[in-house]
Amino acid sequence: MAAAIIDVYRALDQWAPFDTQMDFDNAGFLVGRGEREVRRVLVSLDITEAVAAEAGRWGAELIVSHHPVIFHPVKALTDQTSTGRTLLLLAEQGIGAVCAHTNLDAAQGGVNDCLARALELDGVELLCRDGTDGQGRPYGIGRVGTAPQAGCSAAEFAAFIKEKLSACSIRFVETGRPVRRVAVGGGACASMLSDALAAGCDTFVTADVKYDQYLEAKALGINLMDAGHFATEDVVCPALVQFLSRHFPKLEVRRTESHREAYDSV
Incomplete structure (x- = not known):
């Protein structure tokens, strides 16, 4: 039997307890339905529009990231902001998001x-x-x-x-x-x-x-x-893939192919 999103969240909570996150943080189970069955998990440092689209193309039901996809309070959920477009894309494709931030920094x-x-x-x-x-x-x-x-x-x-x-x-x-x-x-x-x-x-x-x-x-x-x-x-992403693959051997877990450094340098 495949795992549910809430199972993945609980496993991560055992490794890097979410109650150890810093006061300013917003780590946790941020998008989706807890009982949604998961067969494929995409791991990324951030959840961007490109990462959400990649997850959809691959057929992933869940993205596990380090940086929270919702960090500041969202007052409107529209396609007029990058956060709004990303969240809409996740919701429209039925993709959940679990984000382990400062709790994973410290663990x-x-x-x-x-x-x-x-x-x-x-x-x-x-x-x-x-x-x-x-x-x-x-x-x-x-x-x-x-x-x-x-x-x-x-x-x-x-x-x-x-x-x-x-x-x-x-x-x-x-x-x-x-x-x-x-x-x-x-x-x-x-x-x-x-x-x-x-x-x-x-x-x-x-x-x-x-x-x-x-x-x-x-x-x-x-x-x-x-x-x-x-x-x-980004060095933590391979560790996340390894952790999830070990705890949920029936899941397909892979690292994003679309997310890279945000800038270039000469």
Whole structure:
């Protein structure tokens, strides 16, 4: 017997409990009917119009994404906005949406563990412990570990990051400190710069860094790497495919083929 959308939601809740999401977040079961039978699941970092259309062409009944398809309150559901068009497309095709966001950032084996693994960090541990979930597992945003090529320059490590994450580009501040102890925070985590420094890190890899944060990193003497939001978080999609395939062996689960980095770089 195939699973229902609510079954997939509950399985994800066991891995990355939705009640651990941050206060501003809107992760969860966001679109669809819970008892809708699922045979095909498409996994994507975001649910865009293109991803919704791809799911429809493939015959998927559910999309599991990292970023919530509904983040800000929706006051009108029309084809006059991209969010409206996406939601209408999902509804018209009977496709559900389950989105695991900051709860998956913080969970063991989630976004930040996937990012640390992609960068081949050793001895990975939590950067910040935000709490303990209902199963007694500590969770928190960010990870810390030792760089595989400890002692390399920031420029050399930036090139390594670009290759490992297939990033468009890496913007970075180099302070002259060799790269040894590295903190990672998938997505926009530059506000945790002081946490990385307190954890004894000489380097912090994140995304969406603001100008003043580059200046702060230079003043604090910590190498700061901006690898892009997509590149630092899309690493979780293969883990989502693997998780769902393992828990629901009768489902067809695949990663989107239409969703890529939102911008180009030269």
